[in-house]
């Protein structure tokens with residue numbers, strides 16, 4: 089028997105708006121582009137993370153935990169969202185960040201501090217080599233001090249977190265139905281993988297056959313994301329006894345948008361930020377959404393997306409890292 093949807097704590101402002109990008113569509117030659125504004129999930133613009141955290145935090149609360157421990161870079165949207173959730177619920181956030189901040193807190197990290205998170209910094213290489221030992225030590229120290237911590241993996245991309253986008257797909261399909269769209273392409277950025285894994289499982293579980301979901305890797309190569317997203321889908325399907333037959337062939341990646349690496353924006357991504365800002369008054373971020381939006385723009389320009397059927401971009405948030413990248417974004421303006 090499939091298990092029911094797990095309980096969740098209500099944190100996000102849902103449903104997020106689905107809006108048509110009219111001016112951009114006309115600019116690109118009469119293409120139909122929609123945007124699911126998951127940057128507006130609330131909790132100080134927590135983006136895609138808060139949908140996953142609703143389930144993970146419910147699990148933590150049910151187990152009597154009072155502290156959430158997680159990891160990321162200093163500009164991690166996930167760490168900032170976890171810090172915001174902890175402040176909202178009266179829990180303690182402990183963030184394992186890297187590399188060491190060399191300037192005063194900016195962007196997401198400024199908010200980590202304002203939300204009252206406790207932060208530990210590590211050099212990137214040391215953290216990668218000793219991840220398990222570091223995490224175990226932090227958890228043990230917290231327990232020695234009487235806290236009940238729950239570890240949350242990077243991006244809350246664990247099987248339970250996948251429910252955030254399983255549910256989001258139902259919400260999206262419902263909104264699309266109301267505006268008369270029953271078949272479309274849907275584009276999401278992919279990094280730790282939980283968003284895309286949830287979106288794929290959501291379309292399979294709820295038989296949303298009209299939604300063709302594409303993932304755009306923004307941090308690693310397709311082989312890596314195939315392993316990670318595929319692994320998450322299989323684990324979630326098993327853990328929750330989902331009646332889906334997942335196969336690697338269900339994943340569709342739009343490759344070629346990572347650039348030189350994670351959090352290293354390139355000229356086309358910066359151009360995409362400026363274009364959307366000026367055409368629609370909507371802000372992308374330089375790490376995730378701008379790169380994924382480049383895939384949408386290329387597809388609209390070469391006729392793959394938005395002509396025969398609409399294309400929907402899931403805006404997963406991330407605005408605060410714009411404020412930590414002003415020099416890159418402004419260039420020679």
Ligand SMILES: Cc1ncc(COP(=O)(O)O)c(C=O)c1O
Pocket residue numbers: 135136165166243245277278279280281282283284373376377404405406
């Ligand atoms: C703004 C934003 N968009 C997209 C992603 C990618 O989502 P996921 O990590 O679930 O693949 C992230 C997080 O990594 C993010 O912070």
